[in-house]
Amino acid sequence: MRLPFKITFWKVVLVIIWILGIIAAVIRFTKGLGASTNLSDQFPWGLWIGFDILCGVGLAAGGFTIAAIIYVFHIKRFYPILRPTILTAFLGYLLVIFALLFDLGQPWRIWHLLIYWNPHSVLFEVGWCVMLYTTVLALEFSPIIFESLGWGTPKKWVGKVIIPLVIAGVILSTLHQSSLGSLYLIMPEKLYPFWYSSIIPFLFFLSAVAVGCAMVIFESHLSYRAFGHRLRMDLLADLGRVMLVTLVVYAILKIQDFSGRGVWSNIFINRSETYLFWLEAIIGIIAPIVLLAIKRVRLSERGLYYASIFTIAGFLLNRLNIAVTGMEASAGVSYFPSWMEISITLAIVATGFFVFSLAVRYLPIFEHAESDSKPAKTITNSKEVPIIKSR
Amino acid sequence: MTKPKALLIDVTKCIGCMACYYACKEANKLPETEKVEEDLSATNYTVVKETDGVFYRKLCMHCNEPTCASVCPVKAFEKTPEGPVIYHDKKCIGCRYCIQACPFDVPAYEWKSNKPLVKKCTMCAQRQKEGKITACAEACPTGATYFGDREELLAEARKRIQENPGQYINHIYGEKEVGGTSVLIISSIPFEKFGFRADLIEKPLSDLTWEIMSKIPNYVVVSGVFLYGIYWIINRRMELSEYNKSKNRDSSEDKN
Ligand code: SF4
Numbered sequence: 228m229r230l231p232f233k234i235t236f237w238k239v240v241l242v243i244i245w246i247l248g249i250i251a252a253v254i255r256f257t258k259g260l261g262a263s264t265n266l267s268d269q270f271p272w273g274l275w276i277g278f279d280i281l282c283g284v285g286l287a288a289g290g291f292t293i294a295a296i297i298y299v300f301h302i303k304r305f306y307p308i309l310r311p312t313i314l315t316a317f318l319g320y321l322l323v324i325f326a327l328l329f330d331l332g333q334p335w336r337i338w339h340l341l342i343y344w345n346p347h348s349v350l351f352e353v354g355w356c357v358m359l360y361t362t363v364l365a366l367e368f369s370p371i372i373f374e375s376l377g378w379g380t381p382k383k384w385v386g387k388v389i390i391p392l393v394i395a396g397v398i399l400s401t402l403h404q405s406s407l408g409s410l411y412l413i414m415p416e417k418l419y420p421f422w423y424s425s426i427i428p429f430l431f432f433l434s435a436v437a438v439g440c441a442m443v444i445f446e447s448h449l450s451y452r453a454f455g456h457r458l459r460m461d462l463l464a465d466l467g468r469v470m471l472v473t474l475v476v477y478a479i480l481k482i483q484d485f486s487g488r489g490v491w492s493n494i495f496i497n498r499s500e501t502y503l504f505w506l507e508a509i510i511g512i513i514a515p516i517v518l519l520a521i522k523r524v525r526l527s528e529r530g531l532y533y534a535s536i537f538t539i540a541g542f543l544l545n546r547l548n549i550a551v552t553g554m555e556a557s558a559g560v561s562y563f564p565s566w567m568e569i570s571i572t573l574a575i576v577a578t579g580f581f582v583f584s585l586a587v588r589y590l591p592i593f594e595h596a597e598s599d600s601k602p603a604k605t606i607t608n609s610k611e612v613p614i615i616k617s618r
Numbered sequence: 619m620t621k622p623k624a625l626l627i628d629v630t631k632c633i634g635c636m637a638c639y640y641a642c643k644e645a646n647k648l649p650e651t652e653k654v655e656e657d658l659s660a661t662n663y664t665v666v667k668e669t670d671g672v673f674y675r676k677l678c679m680h681c682n683e684p685t686c687a688s689v690c691p692v693k694a695f696e697k698t699p700e701g702p703v704i705y706h707d708k709k710c711i712g713c714r715y716c717i718q719a720c721p722f723d724v725p726a727y728e729w730k731s732n733k734p735l736v737k738k739c740t741m742c743a744q745r746q747k748e749g750k751i752t753a754c755a756e757a758c759p760t761g762a763t764y765f766g767d768r769e770e771l772l773a774e775a776r777k778r779i780q781e782n783p784g785q786y787i788n789h790i791y792g793e794k795e796v797g798g799t800s801v802l803i804i805s806s807i808p809f810e811k812f813g814f815r816a817d818l819i820e821k822p823l824s825d826l827t828w829e830i831m832s833k834i835p836n837y838v839v840v841s842g843v844f845l846y847g848i849y850w851i852i853n854r855r856m857e858l859s860e861y862n863k864s865k866n867r868d869s870s871e872d873k874n
Pocket residue numbers: 677678679680681684685686687703720721722723724725738
C-alpha cells in the first residue's frame with residue numbers, strides 16, 4: 228500500500244512468471260517430458276529433481292529444527308519465530324510435492340507409493356517420509372488457522388499432541404533429509420568423486436540443518452524489510468551459532484572424507500567440476516564459517532544476513548552440483564535445462580513467495596509473536612503449578 | 619527348480635551381421651527405423667557395434683541383484699528365478715530412478731509419450747515361458763550369442779578362455795560385476811574399449827544403500843526414545859525449579 232509502484236512492479240513480474248509457467252505446464256502435459264525438458268536417457272534427472280526436490284526439501288528444514296529447539300529442548304524464547312518457520316516449511320513441502328507432479332512421468336500414479344512397497348528403495352523411504360512429514364506440518368500449522376477462525380477447541384487438541392507430533396517430525400526429517408543424499412549411494416561409478424561419498428547422508432543432513440537456520444534468518448530479514456516486522460536479533464544470532472557449529476562439523480567430515488578416499492589429488496585438476504567445487508566450498512562453507520566465527524559480525528544484522536545468504540547459495544550450488552554437474556562426466560552429455568523447465572521452477576518459487584506474503588498478511592503469523600511472550604508464560608505457569616501441587 | 623538361464627556373448631565369434639538386432643525388433647514388435655539405431659532406446663533393446671575391428675553387443679545385463687529393481691520405489695522391476703529382469707508397466711510412476719541408477723545405462727524412457735513407460739530388453743521372458751530361447755540367440759548364425767544355463771555357460775566361458783589363452787583376455791564380464799549378471803561376455807580386447815565400465819564393484823550395488831536403509835527401524839525407535847527422554851528430563855527440571863522458586867517465595871512470604 229505504501230509503495231504502490233513497487234507493488235505493481237512485483238505484480239507484473241509475478242504475472243509474467245506465471246504466464247510463462249502456465250504455457251510451459253501446458254506443453255509439459257500435452258506433449259510430454261521429451262518436448263518440454265532437456266532430459267534424456269543419458270540424463271534422466273535434471274533441474275526439477277536437483278532444484279525443486281533436493282533444494283526445496285533442504286530449504287524447508289528450518290521447520291523441524293526450530294520445532295525441536297522449542298518443544299524438545301524447551302528453549303521457549305524462540306517461540307516468536309516458530310510460526311513463520313512452520314509456515315515456510317509447510318509451504319515448502321507442498322510446493323515440493325506439487326513440483327514432483329511435473330517431474331514424474333505418470334504423476335496420476337503417485338499413490339502407487341501407498342500400495343506397492345519396496346523397502347529397499349531409498350526413494351520409497353523419501354516418498355513416505357515426505358508424505359508423513361507434510362501431514363505433521365499441516366497439523367503443526369493448523370493452530371494458526373484455528374486461531375484466526377476463533378476455534379478454541381481444535382487448537383487445544385493439537386496442543387495436547389504437539390510433543391509426539393514434533394518428535395515424529397524430527398525423526399521423519401532426519402530420515403528424509405539424509406536419504407535425499409542416500410539416493411546417490413547406489414551410484415559410486417556415476418557421481419563425481421568430489422560429491423560421491425559413503426557419508427553423503429550425513430553431509431546432506433548437516434547441510435540441511437545449516438540451511439534451515441539460514442533460511443529463518445533470511446526470511447526474517449525479508450519480512451522485516453517488506454512488512455516492518457521486528458527483527459529478533461537475539462534469537463537470530465543464536466541460530467547463527469547453530470549454523471556455525473553445523474558448518475564446522477560439516478567441514479571436518481568433508482575433510483576426513485576427502486582424505487579417506489584420496490580425493491585431495493583431484494582438487495587442482497583443470498576441469499569444470501573443480502571450479503564448481505571450489506565455488507561451493509568457498510561461498511557455502513568457508514565464507515559463512517569465517518563470518519559467523521567473528522562475534523561482531525554474527526551479532527550484526529548485516530553480517531548475519533550475508534552469512535545466511537552465503538550459506539543458502541552454497542547449499543543450492545552443492546545440491547545442483549550433485550544432481551547435475553557431478554553427473555555430467557559419467558553421463559557423457561552436458562545438460563542445461565530448457566526454458567520450460569526453468570519457467571515451471573520459477574513459477575513454483577514465485578507461488579511460494581506469493582502465498583507466503585498472503586499468509587503473513589491474513590493469518591496470525593508475526594502479530595502473534597509480538598504480543599505473545601507473556602500469555603505463553605502465564606499458560607505454562609498455570610499448567611505447571613497444579614501438576615506439582617497435586618503430587 | 620528352474621535353473622537360472624543366461625546368455626553367453628563371445629565377441630570373437632560375432633561377425634556383425636545384425637541378425638540379433640532385427641530378430642529383437644521383430645520379437646518385441648519394435649518399430650523398424652530407416653537407419654540402424656546406434657543406441658539403446660525406448661524402441662531398441664540391443665545394439666551391435668564395432669571397436670578396433672571387434673563386434674560387440676549391448677543389452678540389459680539381467681543382473682542377479684538388479685540395481686533397477688532395488689531403487690524402484692514401487693517395485694516395478696523384478697528378477698525372475700529363470701534369469702530375466704522383467705518390468706511391470708502398470709506399477710511404474712515414472713520417477714526414472716532406474717534409468718539414473720543402472721550401472722550399465724540400460725533402461726530407456728518413452729520421452730515422446732504422454733503416458734511414458736520404461737523400456738528395456740526382457741530376455742524374451744515370454745518366449746522362455748513358451749519353452750523357446752531368446753530371439754537373439756535363435757537368430758545368431760555363429761553362436762556368438764548363446765543361450766543356456768548360467769552355470770554351464772560360465773564353465774564353457776572358462777573353458778574357452780583357458781584353451782585359447784592368446785585369443786581371450788582373462789575376464790568373464792558379468793561373472794562377478796555388481797553381484798553377477800545373466801549376460802556373460804568374453805572378449806579378445808579389454809571391455810573398457812566397448813565403453814563398458816571396468817570399475818564396477820563385485821558386490822551388488824544395492825548393498826551400498828541397504829547398509830544405511832537397514833538401520834532405519836532401529837534409528838526410529840532409538841531416536842524416538844532419546845528425544846522423548848530429553849523432553850522429559852528438561853521438562854521435569856523446569857517443573858522442579860519452578861516449584862522450588864514458588865516454595866521459596868511461599869516461605870519468604872511466611873516469614874513476613
Ligand atoms: S542391466 Fe540395468 S536394467 Fe538391466 S537388470 Fe541390471 S540394473 Fe536392471
